[in-house]
Amino acid sequence: MIDVQNLSKSYSGFRAVQNLNFKVDRGEIVGFLGPNGAGKSTTMKILSGYLPPTDGQVKVAGFDVVSESLEVRRRIGYMPENVPLYNDMRVNEFLRFRAKLKQVPGSRIKERLEAVKQLCALQDVDRKIIGTLSKGYRQRVALADALVHDPDLLILDEPTIGLDPHQIRAVRELIKDLGKKHTILLSTHILSEVEMTCNRVLIINRGRIEASDTPANLTKLVRGGGSLRVEVKADAKDAAAKLSAVADVEDVEVLLEKDWLQLRVFAKPGIDVRDGVYAVIKREGWDLRELARERATLEEAFVELTQD
Ligand SMILES: Nc1ncnc2c1ncn2[C@@H]1O[C@H](COP(=O)(O)OP(=O)(O)O)[C@@H](O)[C@H]1O
Ligand SMILES: [Mg+2]
Structure with missing residues (x-):
């Protein structure tokens, strides 16, 4: 589903990501784990086609993220780190707008909105202005946005950041549930998060992959x-x-x-x-x-x- 080969990214000379190689298979829930500044967000932006790589090749579902970015975006639901929601729109309005932008056919929009509102438990707030919602709800609106065009692959950048423990648990359960149907790559700097939700962990540090294994095997590797x-x-x-x-x-x-x-x-x-x-x-x-x-x-x- 994801195939990353020799990926590097420099920001005006500074190497944020260096020669990454990894694959994610269909159906996996993979945790992208690393300290702040490791290069997680950079990698995820490249995977989603929002940032060009400096070097290397990235394919998503067989399509190149640079030369076939439209095909890639159609198959990816990307939830960025600092979710840029339209705070003065109502939830319904926003999701409809996003569905149109993502070229969901008009005849399917109603059905897709109902589906994602149900998945993300947004039915009760769908007429509210986004800016008035709690952080937990806004996070779920962002997730609904990522899901609205029914993508195969979800890329979630720190999906539980800034949430309280109840909200974290709710989002975690939701991710596990989504994992039954979608391939997921999620980033986090919180360890317990990947232990609870992921089948596999990629540990990234200073722009390099340090390890790739199941949470259980990584634990064994150490001691x-x-x-x-x-x-x-x-x-x-x-x-x-x-x-x-x-x-x-x-x-x-x-x-x-x-x-x-x-x-x-x-x-x-x-x-x-x-x-x-x-x-x-x-x-x-x-x-x-x-x-x-x-x-x-x-x-x-x-x-x-x-x-x-
Ligand atoms: N737009 C940018 N311009 C310059 N440096 C950046 C930019 N974005 C990120 N960086 C740097 O690249 C490195 C990796 O950042 P990032 O991918 O955001 O890491 P993470 O998401 O793992 O915290 C950091 O050192 C960060 O300061
Ligand atoms: Mg980040």
Whole structure:
């Protein structure tokens, strides 16, 4: 659905995006994750045909974004970062105007307006002036605008920015729902967002793609098997020494010394040391009430991949 090859973009000499390569398949919900200034918005504007690339080639549904931009725009619903709505228009009026602009045939406009108003839960406010709506509603009007010509692909630039937690949850649910029918590329600098909505994450930093994987795999990539949390009845020093001696264990940290002794066991990346740890516990005859893997979070993956 999206095919980006060697894409670069410079703003008067400053390289905002450098030699990006990635693909998005039909039906995927892909999160474009990166700190502020990473190049997310720049890339999305190019994908939507609103900004020409400096170098490289971008195809959407097989059409070139530069030489076939009309075909591309017909298939894309783009929701920009700072949504430029017409604040003194009524919701209905605005959506009708946008549908005409996007060349939805006159005979289909009514049906499309009803469909997007229902999808975005706008029926109750459709006669209101956009400028009087809350930020959450205005965001949904923008989403309805992006959807009005029934595009295959949605490009959403920070769709939940500036919303309160209730509104964020509502927009997130809506995106998941839209993902059943549409291919979606959404950008965000919030990690939990991609964990909850996306099948795949592209991490971008300083104009380069640093990683592309499922949220679960990215998490694994960082810490391999992660660490273990162990709770036993044993002497702290003795336990730390004996567990440190297990093959592939790199470090043992005592977390709490009380009735029960709580430890964290760090293994070499990618190695599961649970069997070795359990063998020692059994051999020593320690009572055991917890032996569990602690997974690295996507947050850690992100920090690790985007730090200098
Ligand atoms: N119109 C512009 N002119 C000059 N520099 C720009 C322009 N737009 C963005 N930039 C710069 O390009 C880099 C990437 O910006 P952007 O794509 O907006 O990142 P993101 O959306 O990930 O925050 C930033 O360093 C930003 O300052
Ligand atoms: Mg941006």
